[in-house]
Amino acid sequence: MRPFDYHRSENAGDAVKAAAGDGALFIAGGTNLLDLMKLDLMTPSRLVDINRIGLNDVTQTEEGGLSIGALVTNSDCAADARIRKDYEVLSRAILAGASGQLRNKATTGGNLCQRTRCYYFYDPDMACNKRKPGSGCSAIGGANRIHAILGASDECIATYPGDMAVAMSALDAEVVIEGEGGETRTIPVRDFHRLPGDRPDQDNILEPGELITHVTLPAPAKGRHIYRKVRDRASYAFALVSVAAIVEMDAGRIASASLAFGGLAHKPWHDPAIEDLLTGEAPSEALFDKAADILLADAKGQGQNDFKIPLAxxxxxxxxxxxxxxxS
Amino acid sequence: MKDTTLRINGEERKLSADTRTTLLDALRNHLGLTGSKKGCDHGQCGACTVMVNGRRINSCLTLACMHDGDEITTVEGLGQPGNLSPLQAAFVKHDGFQCGYCTPGQICSATAMLQEVKDNWPSNVSESLTGEAELTPEEISERMSGNLCRCAAYPNIVNAIREAAEASS
Structure with a gap:
């Protein structure tokens, strides 16, 4: 690990000031960042420890939703009585990821920022445009079983690995971000992560020094909440394909549907055309096939991950x- | 270098170490507590599991300087030869290990996990998120999936945890 300057902040204002300037990164749970720093894949010159700045509560919003502080751990978020009752898809997604130890450390803000598990991103001896822009992509034509089938580019076919953000995408949550001057902006989770395009080094829309302070959930969505994750092991493995769904039925017809997908792309995948198709219709195999046709219209396998298309x-x-x- | 004060197993310990020092390395190399083990050093195996303020974490994936003032419990704090914790005794009785390398992490993890169940935290295999948490073998396996055992003593580990849980309930 490379040497770095360590600064512990007591409040968000101090944290964004301390993180201004090149080479500084926030550290919260650190479960992904320290892993990457040990391999010299991330080399911050300064770590700003935000574990003691507060932001570790889940509170009610005026709109009837919930505001989840960026430092709320995955464990606390999944175990929150309100989230378990009204946002089951979010609890389910979090519990489907990582291990008990990691969920105790991992935070809401940090989890949104976790980086890909592409094998080549983790191997400094191999070309990777995400790690080293312009060096090429070893996954294209390489070992790409876990890689993207949607929204990839000629520069990068990595996937976003998380589960929590997939559920937040289905819930249409928003990310609240604070900048260096204390100003805030709010971005839908669906727009927080980027597609790789020609800048695969940028996972999301955060500017250097910007701090996620909250994730806001809208008022509870009625209907059944489901998070289904398909992976290589029964536990403690990343998704090959995952689906977060909130579906409300009324008199035998689909009154509303909200769907997001993990493991398929560089971001949690959300396609409103699928929801438009389903809304108002009676469920049938033909309808579900049409929904999958929309999802997979532009799907492209890379060889080893071709199986993800029928699996999705x-x-x-x-x-x-x-x-x-x-x-039942 | 950074000065850090940790409360480890009820005792205040001072540490002056490079900021890069993980909590695991601080425990093992600076403070002489070698019960916590280094397996993968990347949060994948769970051998380094300790409790911080009552919650289990991977001590390899956190920096010692981030824990100034925190309460750390390692396997040494749970029991000693002749005075084993109920879980330690159950691991011996059920032969919940072969080589023993993962055992301190398993014991720390299971100790905190049983508290999570008492606190009614759900798991990925819980039928209902709003019901009472039940400690079936399937639940134990899921909740302990962050602790690998290369000798694959899993059935005996599950039996040991089950017995300790039943004894404490």
Whole structure:
């Protein structure tokens, strides 16, 4: 690990000031950042420790939703009684990820910023445009079983690895961000992560020194909440494909549907055309196939990950069957 | 260098170390507490699991200087030869190990995990998120998935945890 200057902040204002300037990064749980720093894949010259700045509460909003502080741990978020009851998809997604130890450390803000698990991003001897812009992409034509089938570019086919953000995308949550001067801006989670394009080094829209302070959930969405994750092991593994779904039925028809997908792209994937198709319709295999057709219209396999295209179709259909079926 | 004060197993310990020092390295190399083990050093194996302020974490993935004033519990703080914690005794009884390298992490993890169940935290395999947490073998396996055992003593580990949980309830 490279040497760095360590600064502990007691409040958000101090933190954004301390992080101004090149080479500074915030550290919260640190479970991803320290992992990457040990491999010299991230080399901050300064760490600003934000663990004691507050922002570790889940509070009610005036709009009837919840505001989750950036420092709320994954464990606390998943175990929050309000989230378990009204935002089940979020609890389920968090509990489907990582391990008990990691969830105790990992935070809401940090989890949004976690980096890809592309094998080549982690291997400093291999070309990777995300790690070293302009060096090339070893995953294209390489070992790419876990890689993207949607929204990839010629520069990068990495996926966003998380689960929490996929549920937040289905919930249409918003990210509140504070800048160096104390000004804040609010961005839909759906727009927080980027597609790789020609700048795969940029995972999300955060500017250097900007701090996530909260994630805001809208008022609870009615209907069934489902998070289904398909992976290589039964526990403690990243998603190959995941589907977050909130589906409300009314008199045998789909009254509303909100869907987001993990493991498929450089960001949690959200396609409003699928929701438009489903809304107002009676559930059927033909309808679910049409939904999958929309999702996968532009899907492109890279060889080893070709299986994700039929897997995504089947997972989506299974989730829609469950969401629209009789409750057991 | 950074001065840090930790409360470890009820005792105040002062540390002056490079900011890069992980909590695990501080415990093992600076403070002589070698019960916590270094396996992967990347948060994947769980051998380094300790409790910080009552919660289990991977001590390899956090910096010692971030824990100034925190209460740390290592396996040495849970029990000693002749005075084993209920979980330690259950691991011996059920032969919940072979080589023993992962065991301190398993014991620390399981100790905190049983408290999580008492606090009614759900898991990925919990049928309902609003019901009472139940400690079935499936639940134990899921909740302990952050602790790998290369000898694959898992069935005996699950039995040991189950017995300790039943004894304490």
């Amino acid at each position: 179709r089947r997972t989506l259909k299974a989730v829609l069957r469950e969401a629209t079926g009789e409750r």
